């Protein structure tokens with residue numbers, strides 16, 4: 001496949017990895033998480049929708065297409081525009097989605113191109129991929145932002161539509177290979193923050209062979225100025241209901257309808273739980 005389906009490219013992002021970054025959002029995801037805040041990213045086809053806008057008390061409608069087939073050259077052109085900011089802030093590019101691994105061939109081409117240009121690469125992934133795919137891609141990724149959602153497999157299937165077996169195995173592979181990983185835990189009220197899931201999560205993390213410092217044999221970045229990511233590190237992502245309007249616009253049912261945002265302040269005790277395990281804990285991106 002010479003082109004990839006991209007639904008957004010955001011410049012000057014500061015929450016998707018170190019420094020100032022450009023985040024490239026891949027369209028298409030094999031999971032159906034109840035709390036998905038990018039529901040427009042799931043279908044691996046361009047989609048039409050009607051956007052409702054309000055201005056000075058008047059409302060407007062605009063037809064929009066979400067998702068555009070782009071070549072590697074087109075995406076790189078966008079990425080390279082902010083080269084100077086990456087260099088000055090130790091930033092780079094983040095591939096997110098959707099699930100970028102779903103378009104593995106296109107993703108690898110972009111990752112290789114970034115490395116040739118000396119640009120730091122971060123992959124924001126659910127980890128839902130074959131071990132062969134993860135092995136193929138791992139050497140081209142400087143930092144993984146890796147979602148850990150639910151450890152009990154039946155619960156994982158219930159709330160995301162798929163088993164977590166490959167997700168957990170792929171994560172073990174990344175750690176034993178000495179890769180730089182920041183875990184991301186979406187804190188979803190009544191779903192991922194239950195005492196049972198927190199207990200299972202703690203147990204799973206305890207048994208991971210997490211290197212306490214990045215493997216010096218593995219280049220973490222083509223830019224020697226970029227600090228290695230601290231291991232082990234977990235980001236707690238509080239649930240937010242920002243996507244409510246998107247569910248309506250794309251005529252999708254929203255299983256979290258009516259559930260209010262979780263305030264970051266509410267995560268203090270969870271932060272303490274993970275800190276007491278020796279993890280570096282951050283709240284939010």
Ligand code: SF4
Pocket residue numbers: 029030031032033035036037038039041042097098099126
């Ligand atoms: S993995 Fe991410 S993009 Fe895919 S359904 Fe879950 S939250 Fe949405």
